[in-house]
Amino acid sequence: MTATREDPVLVVDKLTKKFGSRTAYSDVSFTVGRGEVFGFLGPNGAGKTTTVRSLGTLITPTSGRATVAGIPLEAANAVEIRERIAIMTEAPGLYGRLSVTENLQYFVGLYHLSDGERRIKRALEAVNLTDRAQDTCNSLSKGLRQRVGLARTLLNDPEILFLDEPTSGLDPVAARGVHDLISGLRDRGVTIFFTTHRLAEAEALCDRVAILNTTLRSIGKPSELREQLFHKGLIVATAAPLADPGQVFTGLPGVESWDTDSGGGAPGSYRLAVSDPAVAAPEVVRALVHAQADVLSVSESRHSLEDVYLELVNEDVEATQR
């Protein structure tokens, strides 16, 4: 199923939460489309968990409006909203003396769901835990407990699934298992809103991401954020430093500026800002050959979501220090 932002299941408009004089998050606005996987990134204390708790009706926002699963976020609608969503908290919060099935049976009761046994069976199948159904939760590893927590969120077929740091503290193999589960849910059309510190997983899993640092710093597809923040560029590596790089690169079609790349691995490393890599690259190669340079590579520079994240968060740090 493809995400449709025209059919939003989550609309947040200028939402703010203050605890006394401390602002948890401020003036946050975004929409999430049905079937979309939406990543919510930010440093510790940025307000991610508080935002999730607010949208899950656990915390009352100080100001602003929101619509969750089509229902206005108001105290009177809290029960109805909670019936339509599911939240997986950072710690799975399982009853250790109860078995996996007993934990799930409790939540089937709390959601007042019919055909509980079928739902439990289906949820356990979805997280590959059928063979551990009768084990007590105390006997499970952290990764397996996280999977039980995820199974619990699937019981009520939520319209929106909020996952708060679902891979926090997990080893790479267990985290990979959670990624596969999220991918599976996305394929089934479940709208997923998840917070994470792991930028690679956000880039791999999310249709769009928002970067929060008390206020919303940026929002969009990872590729859009990269384009917003960084110039397109080429990385040139040569076997020896060029005698006069300015003469080689200046004035070439498509090349806007150039600089030596001190972090590059090759003896001669240069970073070129270009308007269009497809136009500039052949011109650069011709100029390098003409200058009799020993070319090791000419490649398009790639910025990860991590670069975007660090750029935005560092801007905030610098602004605070000024």
Add this chain to the structure above:
Amino acid sequence: MSAIRAIRAVRSGRIDATRVRAVVRKEVTDYRRNRFVLGTMTVLPIVFLANPIINIFTTPTNVSRTALDARVGSTMLFLLLVPVILPATIAATSIVTEREQGTLEPVLTTPVRSEELLIGKALAALIPAVGIAYAMLGIFLLMVKLFAHQQIADVALEGPRILAQVLFVPLLAGWAIWAGLAVSVRANDVRVAQQLGTLASLPPLAVTALMAFNVITPTFRVALLFAVGLLVLDVGAYRLIAPMFDRERLITARRSK
């Protein structure tokens, strides 16, 4: 909460019986596997049953009727300590323990209402406490009937005295539970909650003690009046405690605004 009020709330859909049942079932299953709770539920009744039985069989019969009344009354007062201490301890830890273990927040993300959660937890503490207390009373009365001196049996088996015991058990337990839950909702530490919960549950026992020692004559009317008073206290306590269950404060330790 009175039975009529509870039935009305269930019928009006404000309180979902399925959710309450789910809470009760989970709590009872968890108690059964909790050594501390099981130990408390086993040891306390044995201690508080052994003491009155020994007391009743060592009571001299060559004393005045008033002295005998006081002795039997004080002995039977022991039987009322269990429905106070046991549920108070359980209730006082029920919310704060979940907060500490991180199990409360996932529960609060479900459609369960505060009232449903509180009633479920209260019933889960009430049912075993009342069951154990009635069993203790039954054993005690049987022992008295079969083996005690007739003069003592006549005093112990008086109708108003037994009625008072039967009525007071659930009502005292009810008060102890609401007092315990009130502490549990506000407390940040399990040990503090246990101590405060037990302390808060004791005041109604004072009146019971006055009746036991014949300071207030334990007639049928007095027992009934005191029972009604306790019922009013239980209902009032519930109505006071339900609004104290502030989800935001329970999660963030800050009051919602």
